[in-house]
Amino acid sequence: MSKEKNPLFDHTRRKAQTMLVHGGMERSQHGETSEAIFFNSGFVYPTSAGAEARFKGEEPGHIYSRFSNPTVEMFQKRAALLEGAEAARGTATGMAAVTTAVMSQVRAGDHAVAARALFGGCRYVVEDYLPRWGVESTLVDGRDPENFARAMRPNTKVVFVETPTNPTLELVDLKAVADIAHAHGAVLIVDNVFATPIWQKPLELGADLVTYSATKHMDGQGRALGGVILGRKELIEADVHTIIRQTGPSMSPFNAWVFLKGLETLPLRVKAMTESAAKLADFFAGHPKIELVSYPFHPSHPQYDLAKRQMGAGSTLVAITVKGGKEAAFKVADALAVVAISNNLGDAKSIVSHPATTTHQRFSDADKAEMGITEGLLRLSVGLEDSEDLIADFAYALDQA
Numbered sequence: 114m115s116k117e118k119n120p121l122f123d124h125t126r127r128k129a130q131t132m133l134v135h136g137g138m139e140r141s142q143h144g145e146t147s148e149a150i151f152f153n154s155g156f157v158y159p160t161s162a163g164a165e166a167r168f169k170g171e172e173p174g175h176i177y178s179r180f181s182n183p184t185v186e187m188f189q190k191r192a193a194l195l196e197g198a199e200a201a202r203g204t205a206t207g208m209a210a211v212t213t214a215v216m217s218q219v220r221a222g223d224h225a226v227a228a229r230a231l232f233g234g235c236r237y238v239v240e241d242y243l244p245r246w247g248v249e250s251t252l253v254d255g256r257d258p259e260n261f262a263r264a265m266r267p268n269t270k271v272v273f274v275e276t277p278t279n280p281t282l283e284l285v286d287l288k289a290v291a292d293i294a295h296a297h298g299a300v301l302i303v304d305n306v307f308a309t310p311i312w313q314k315p316l317e318l319g320a321d322l323v324t325y326s327a328t329k330h331m332d333g334q335g336r337a338l339g340g341v342i343l344g345r346k347e348l349i350e351a352d353v354h355t356i357i358r359q360t361g362p363s364m365s366p367f368n369a370w371v372f373l374k375g376l377e378t379l380p381l382r383v384k385a386m387t388e389s390a391a392k393l394a395d396f397f398a399g400h401p402k403i404e405l406v407s408y409p410f411h412p413s414h415p416q417y418d419l420a421k422r423q424m425g426a427g428s429t430l431v432a433i434t435v436k437g438g439k440e441a442a443f444k445v446a447d448a449l450a451v452v453a454i455s456n457n458l459g460d461a462k463s464i465v466s467h468p469a470t471t472t473h474q475r476f477s478d479a480d481k482a483e484m485g486i487t488e489g490l491l492r493l494s495v496g497l498e499d500s501e502d503l504i505a506d507f508a509y510a511l512d513q514a
């Protein structure tokens with residue numbers, strides 16, 4: 114007698130949270146519950162002819178962990194489910210993901226356009242390294258899509274943006290910029306760390322490649338460095354795979370395992386952190402010691418309508434400008450008891466940073482002013498602590514300023 118098959122055996126019919134717990138799982142002959150860590154660099158072949166067939170691509174199977182590894186592959190399959198991507202590749206760090214994605218799409222003589230408000234390392238790649246390798250780059254104010262249209266040239270191959278931006282949480286209209294890039298035959302690469310894949314899905318809005326620092330929300334507990342690139346099969350399995358295979362920014366199997374476990378709880382953690390971030394934004398907005406609060410889902414955000422259009426929620430970061438400049442900002446940060454001073458983000462532990470003197474200190478005053486990085490600016494990454502404790506921590510600290 115044939116039984117009716119449970120429709121949930123069809124992976125495509127499962128909900129996102131279910132897929133992030135089970136997606137990509139490949140059990141070994143031992144039937145382990147948790148994903149196994151294949152902590153090996155190489156693989157053996159049954160015969161010389163078998164090795165030949167695998168190198169020729171005539172037989173499936175792993176060759177060397179720089180190219181592919183069973184644990185890393187499980188992570189890649191699960192990460193691809195985050196945005197319904199056709200394919201994904203893990204990398205050693207988030208910066209390796211960004212550098213690999215950008216480099217896979219350009220050669221000497223090409224041109225790239227990027228929004229000027231970028232994570233420090235990303236801006237370095239676009240502004241300093243691309244020109245060294247013969248790829249000119251133009252940085253624009255990303256808030257107005259028209260600025261991208263004006264910067265496009267016949268040889269523009271890549272448009273690179275992050276949104277919300279670091280550290281001031283300005284937004285880029287992804288759909289509008291994707292249309293502009295495609296009209297000029299360029300690919301749009303989006304660094305989606307700040308929004309998280311839970312609240313923003315750039316591939317659905319037209320992006321060609323999406324990069325993440327898995328170090329941030331995917332691990333979410335400050336343990337491991339890693340990155341991932343998502344996109345269409347033809348881009349990931351050709352350009353992106355080849356540059357990883359041949360230049361070696363590969364993900365460690367151990368780190369892949371950490372991120373696999375992180376993905377299981379990612380939606381729960383991000384939702385809880387976002388709820389607290391929204392409460393803190395409300396608290397800051399009414400506080401007399403605060404000059405400005407920037408949070409995409411707070412009605413005071415200048416691009417509030419765009420935020421509502423392209424994001425599902427305001428995410429886990431809040432930027433505040435404390436009245437009284439650097440001295441006041443330092444006083445607030447130093448008086449915090451629960452929130453730690455650090456430059457990481459997306460962690461279970463809440464973290465505050467002063468961009469003007471740390472992550473963005475190398476920029477000139479003019480560049481800082483252009484990016485909205487003032488002396489009173491503090492960037493807050495909201496963690497998993499009780500939001501009442503976080504508000505009480507800031508209430509006390511702001512009183513000291």
Ligand SMILES: *Cc1c(COP(=O)(O)O)cnc(C)c1O
Pocket residue numbers: 206207208209211232234235275279304306307326327328329338339340458
């Ligand atoms: C942290 C971060 C990166 C770099 O990631 P690493 O894992 O530290 O290399 C890139 N982009 C953004 C937006 C980040 O927050």
